[in-house]
Amino acid sequence: MTSVLLLGFGAIGRHVAQLLSPELAAGTLSLTALVSDRAKHDGRPNHGAEVVDLPGLARLAGRADIDTSPSPRMFDGFDVIVECAGVPAAAQLGPSAIASGRPLVLTSVGALAAPEARAGLLAGPGRLYVTNGAIGGLDVLEAAAQADGLDTVEITTSKEASGLIRPWMSETEAARLRDLRPGDGPLTVFTGNPAEAIEKFPANVNIAVALAWSTRGLSAGTSDADMLGASLERVQVVLQAVAGQTQSAHRIRAAGSAGEFTFDIRSTPSPENPATSGLTALSVTRTLRNVIAG
Template sequence: MSRVRKTGLIGWGAIGRVVGSAVAAGEVPGAELVGIVDNRRLGDAVPAPQLTMEQALESCDLIVEAAGQGVVREWGRAILTSGTDLLVASTGALTDDELAKGLLTTGPGRVYFTGGAVGGLDLLQAVRAMGPLSEVRLTTTKLPSTLEQPWMDERLLAAMRSAKEPVEVMRGTAREVPVRFPKSTNVAASVALAVGDLDAVRVSVVADPAAVHTSHVIEASGPHGSYRFEVRHLPDAANPATSQVVPYAVLRSLAALAGRSGQIL
């Protein structure tokens, strides 16, 4: 009989609430929600005790990150060094080469990543095994209000706020873009992880006032073929910067780690 994964959750936001509630309700066989780490006072409405990070590391063998790139940078290596496994939702943190190398080489805990709001990554990994892709492009389109950032100048902000049609707000690599949009472009890092090269993935971020759905279009080509994936998600009502599907992608990854049988990997 497989052991139960004693699971801690970092973050009680749009992603964490769905993930934590599902685990607490027994919807992920093999996983038990032991506690929740959050820097806010959550009160009695949460389905598990609120813990400090130190308490979580003492009582959990798996931590699920659902609180943003900063948490991965601050706590990632400490979690792994303690012997606790880490499931990362905020893959954009891995655009930092030093951090990524540290997470992948630190133990005895193991680090895992979820693809979040994008599909086709398994196929890109398979193609990559045959040889490098010659071109990979990602176009992410979201509502302008979800893309506003402190570094933007007044001219760009005014263009986004008054736009009547799509406006490109940044173009760069998968290394550059998630740093500028830490809550909105983890998909870029997920694609780059699949391709194996942050600098090979060219990313365009588009603000569209008519974007009822968040859209991610991946286009890749190489000696062995060409590939195009498009996903269109409804934004989360509580946090439009993320898609409704993201917590369910995290739950799927957690279910795989907890040992649920009979699913496509």
């Protein structure tokens, strides 16, 4: 039996647990979910996962010496770690999971945009598996990038306008988003690279960083961290607000000696949270199954 630890049990984690029901029913997989506040999950369906806080995790691991600080010891007793807790938690807990030597499936790919977290997540000895999240077509772009066949990479993401309002915005900026009506043209709220976008729109950067990861190219003589750093500077991100849009839409464009590529993706919202793409949990579950299969 493969023992899997989920870091986080929000919309994505619960959807992943649902998707793993065949393995859970067959008894080939056990699922534990680590949360910061166990009481908040009382009364919610756990879909076959055992939901624990850090003291509960310590009891499961038989380690009374586990404290509240991230440590590789937290992951004793688990075969695979799956992060689905958000960028801050991924940056805090992910490096310890990697240091434990276990494979880590990373959902909050935006954590790789921060140099310190990137170094820890790629330091080993555990292996990092970066999920594609809500976008596809990355296998083609990865092949082209490894042949040094891409010069430009761009992703344009459009989302419901009200969901892009941020606390740092001025009242004028927020009002422009609130006042958009269906039929109005898209309003561009950000243009730049993923490293810049994570400061302003952290919840919308995961897919851009996943694109940068896939198009980093081969790292002959150069570390993956450095290759990714350069790719994060190259990828261009355009974030647009559209009133009344029920699906997130992504257009990826890439060009170079390997050719010209355009991918359009519109994803159905998660059944657990309409603000989250349903494709994210599908991608995480597929990646986890591939890790288990070896």
